[in-house]
Amino acid sequence: MTPGAYDIPADVYHADPVPGGSLSSTGVRRLATKSPATFRWHLDNPQPYKAAFDFGTAAHKLVLDDGPELVVVDADRWDTKTVKAEVAAIRAEGKLPLKQAAFDQVQAMAAALRDDPEAAELLEPGSGTAELSLFWEVEDGVWGRARYDWLRHDGRGVDYKSTRSAHPNDLPKAVHDYGYHQQQEWYTDGGLALGLV
Numbered sequence: 001m002t003p004g005a006y007d008i009p010a011d012v013y014h015a016d017p018v019p020g021g022s023l024s025s026t027g028v029r030r031l032a033t034k035s036p037a038t039f040r041w042h043l044d045n046p047q048p049y050k051a052a053f054d055f056g057t058a059a060h061k062l063v064l065d066d067g068p069e070l071v072v073v074d075a076d077r078w079d080t081k082t083v084k085a086e087v088a089a090i091r092a093e094g095k096l097p098l099k100q101a102a103f104d105q106v107q108a109m110a111a112a113l114r115d116d117p118e119a120a121e122l123l124e125p126g127s128g129t130a131e132l133s134l135f136w137e138v139e140d141g142v143w144g145r146a147r148y149d150w151l152r153h154d155g156r157g158v159d160y161k162s163t164r165s166a167h168p169n170d171l172p173k174a175v176h177d178y179g180y181h182q183q184q185e186w187y188t189d190g191g192l193a194l195g196l197v
Contacts, residue, residue: 001143003136005151005194010067013133013147022135022143025186029179055106058098059162062110063123064150066130068096072103109162123160128152136193146190155197157187 001018008017016022021043023031030039061067071090075083078099090097098106113119132151138144150158163174175181191197 001135003194004134005196006133006135007129007131008133010131010147013145016145018135018143018145020141020143022145023138024145025179025183028186029182032182033179054096054098055102056162057096058102058106059109060131060149060160061096062106063113063160064130065125068094070103071095071097072100073097074100122152122156122158123150127154128156128158134187134190134194134196136190138189138193144186144190144193146187148187148191151191151196155191157191157197159183159187 016024027039027042030042057067058070061070073083073086073090075086077083078087087097113123128150129148130150132148134144134146134148136144148157149160152158159180161180163171165171165174188197
């Protein structure tokens with residue numbers, strides 16, 4: 001393994017391609033706030049599929065233009081045998097099925113981002129690289145990994161997050177609860193180690 005920034009698929013990154021394993025920001029947060037046993041349990045028991053992951057992936061696709069093709073499944077109910085088969089077939093093709101309401105919502109989110117001058121400038125198409133995976137040696141034999149949502153050509157890393165509420169009173173709680181402040185430090189450490197930021 002050679003330290004560097006790699007353009008690899010998300011599933012390869014999340015499967016951890018480093019021989020012997022590496023630490024992600026999530027792993028570091030578990031070690032710092034939980035216990036080594038909790039960290040090990042999560043390694044041995046990968047997180048099951050959650051619909052929220054699809055929503056985030058769809059938002060990233062529309063904002064960063066990176067990820068699977070989005071396919072709207074026009075059905076009121078997704079619990080019928082026919083629709084379940086259609087959704088499974090779409091997933092088997094590597095595409096992302098969405099309900100119309102979810103598709104409309106991520107479209108609105110992307111439009112709102114583009115209407116905000118600061119956010120639009122940070123994520124300006126052509127100003128960076130989407131979904132860049134970093135691998136570096138944290139200490140002797142201990143590897144770190146991070147995946148920038150968007151690494152600007154000027155060295156600024158941008159992580160695109162969605163939240164239930166953007167109210168100023170709610171954001172600090174979300175940052176704390178999800179450890180975004182710790183993730184920022186980890187990503188900055190990786191970028192500095194590789195001379196990217």
